[in-house]
Amino acid sequence: MSKKKSSATKKNSRFLIRLQSLGTSEERSYIIENLGMLLSAGMDIVTALQSIKQEIRSAWLKKIIDQIDEDIASGFSLGLALERTGLFPRSVTSLLKIGEASGRLEKSLNVVVVQQEKNRTFKSKIRSAAMYPLFVLGLALVAGIGIAWFILPRLATVFTSLNLKLPLVTKVLMQLGAFLSAYGNIAIPLFVLTLAVLGYFIFFFGPTRFIGQTILFFIPGVKELIRETELARFGYIMGTLLDGGLPVVEAIDSLGSAESLIAFRKFYRHLSETINNGGTFAEAFTTFHHAKRLIPMPVQGLIIAGEQSGKLTKTFLKIADIYDAKTDITTKNLSVILEPILLVIVWLGVVAVALAVILPIYSLVGGLSQQESTNPEGVGMPAQAVQHISTPSTVAASTPRSQVSSPTLVITTTGSASLRVHASATTTAPVIGQAPSGTQYHFTSQENGWYAIDFASTTGWVSAQYVKIISP
Numbered sequence: 001m002s003k004k005k006s007s008a009t010k011k012n013s014r015f016l017i018r019l020q021s022l023g024t025s026e027e028r029s030y031i032i033e034n035l036g037m038l039l040s041a042g043m044d045i046v047t048a049l050q051s052i053k054q055e056i057r058s059a060w061l062k063k064i065i066d067q068i069d070e071d072i073a074s075g076f077s078l079g080l081a082l083e084r085t086g087l088f089p090r091s092v093t094s095l096l097k098i099g100e101a102s103g104r105l106e107k108s109l110n111v112v113v114v115q116q117e118k119n120r121t122f123k124s125k126i127r128s129a130a131m132y133p134l135f136v137l138g139l140a141l142v143a144g145i146g147i148a149w150f151i152l153p154r155l156a157t158v159f160t161s162l163n164l165k166l167p168l169v170t171k172v173l174m175q176l177g178a179f180l181s182a183y184g185n186i187a188i189p190l191f192v193l194t195l196a197v198l199g200y201f202i203f204f205f206g207p208t209r210f211i212g213q214t215i216l217f218f219i220p221g222v223k224e225l226i227r228e229t230e231l232a233r234f235g236y237i238m239g240t241l242l243d244g245g246l247p248v249v250e251a252i253d254s255l256g257s258a259e260s261l262i263a264f265r266k267f268y269r270h271l272s273e274t275i276n277n278g279g280t281f282a283e284a285f286t287t288f289h290h291a292k293r294l295i296p297m298p299v300q301g302l303i304i305a306g307e308q309s310g311k312l313t314k315t316f317l318k319i320a321d322i323y324d325a326k327t328d329i330t331t332k333n334l335s336v337i338l339e340p341i342l343l344v345i346v347w348l349g350v351v352a353v354a355l356a357v358i359l360p361i362y363s364l365v366g367g368l369s370q371q372e373s374t375n376p377e378g379v380g381m382p383a384q385a386v387q388h389i390s391t392p393s394t395v396a397a398s399t400p401r402s403q404v405s406s407p408t409l410v411i412t413t414t415g416s417a418s419l420r421v422h423a424s425a426t427t428t429a430p431v432i433g434q435a436p437s438g439t440q441y442h443f444t445s446q447e448n449g450w451y452a453i454d455f456a457s458t459t460g461w462v463s464a465q466y467v468k469i470i471s472p
Contacts (some may be wrong), residue, residue: 036109090209092312132335134344149184152177173356210262221337225330228323235320242313249276409467412437421460425450
């Protein structure tokens with residue numbers, strides 16, 4: 001029970017240290033850099049630390065330096081005093097302990113400075129590579145939210161008033177637009193907050209971070225950059241730790257304790273256990289299931305050859321140089337590799353909105369064309385829509401004769417106030433007036449589905465589809 005409590009206490013203290021150390025990475029590096037410089041100039045550790053303290057802005061770091069002073073005054077070494085603070089990774093404190101034991105503390109501090117600089121360089125490469133795709137996706141997300149929030153509700157109102165049969169994609173977007181019009185002030189902030197929470201749990205939260213890392217390992221270009229950066233870090237840290245006199249197992253443990261990628265952390269744990277049990281790098285590579293995916297075969301061959309020849313330190317540093325150069329090239333090419341994927345994602349969104357807008361308009365135009373072709377005489381059209389083609393005098397003259405002689409017909413149009421009367425038996429002939437529905441006319445002849453009627457002291461033609469013969 002006490003072991004569980006102590007373990008929980010250590011985890012809580014590590015969490016508090018990480019929380020308090022947020023935003024102090026530059027000042028922590030400043031402590032190590034200047035401490036090495038001042039010690040190499042012959043200054044004692046306590047005086048050097050007090051001198052550095054004057055330039056530190058963080059009140060928390062000043063307390064840490066005072067604690068280090070007290071520990072050193074109590075007889076602790078610098079490495080052990082730094083280890084008690086939890087301020088630096090295990091690899092740093094281990095190097096300092098070895099440097100103090102061998103009388104090469106200044107060299108160990110210089111190695112730590114270069115190592116931290118390399119770590120910052122590796123992280124900056126990842127950040128710079130991720131900046132372009134994140135910017136494009138963020139811009140697309142902002143544009144999509146703007147369209148959904150401000151444009152879709154207006155389109156929904158327009159298409160609803162047209163009373164058309166809408167395609168599925170338009171219905172979906174119209175429903176979304178109507179929803180955002182009513183609840184957008186709540187839905188949009190909630191959506192953004194949900195994305196932020198999901199992003200945190202997928203990519204940053206410890207227990208579930210493996211999900212985001214698995215996703216990244218399936219993205220072309222990104223997985224190569226992550227692997228090359230990690231191999232450069234693996235080679236450099238192992239090379240510098242071994243060159244500083246750290247044992248292989250302890251160097252691997254220090255590397256694994258500061259590792260953020262879960263797949264590599266499992267590999268380093270397996271590597272440490274294998275070598276600690278008397279095995280070799282070759283055995284560790286063979287027995288680890290995903291070794292080829294993490295460590296390419298040429299790199300495995302280099303490490304095995306370096307182990308057999310006793311030149312493991314130089315081999316790791318050589319691997320670091322090779323993959324450091326590769327990460328530069330991959331970082332520059334990543335935007336080219338990801339650009340087609342980003343274009344497809346943006347293109348899908350644009351096409352969805354375009355189809356949702358264009359398809360209803362196409363249906364509307366097609367319906368009007370079909371109505372015109374099936375109703376050439378204007379049946380079903382309101383009188384106001386056709387009134388402009390007849391003059392008042394013509395309409396007034398369209399009154400039938402007082403005495404209608406046989407043969408006669410009656411205008412039977414339904415759904416419209418009147419029927420167009422043409423100058424000849426064709427729809428392309430000029431319209432000379434309107435024949436009101438239910439009015440009787442004398443007709444003189446029939447031709448190709450048209451009747452010639454006495455209309456306003458002249459002869460007009462009406463379609464046989466819209467008349468009824470009363471007397472032959």
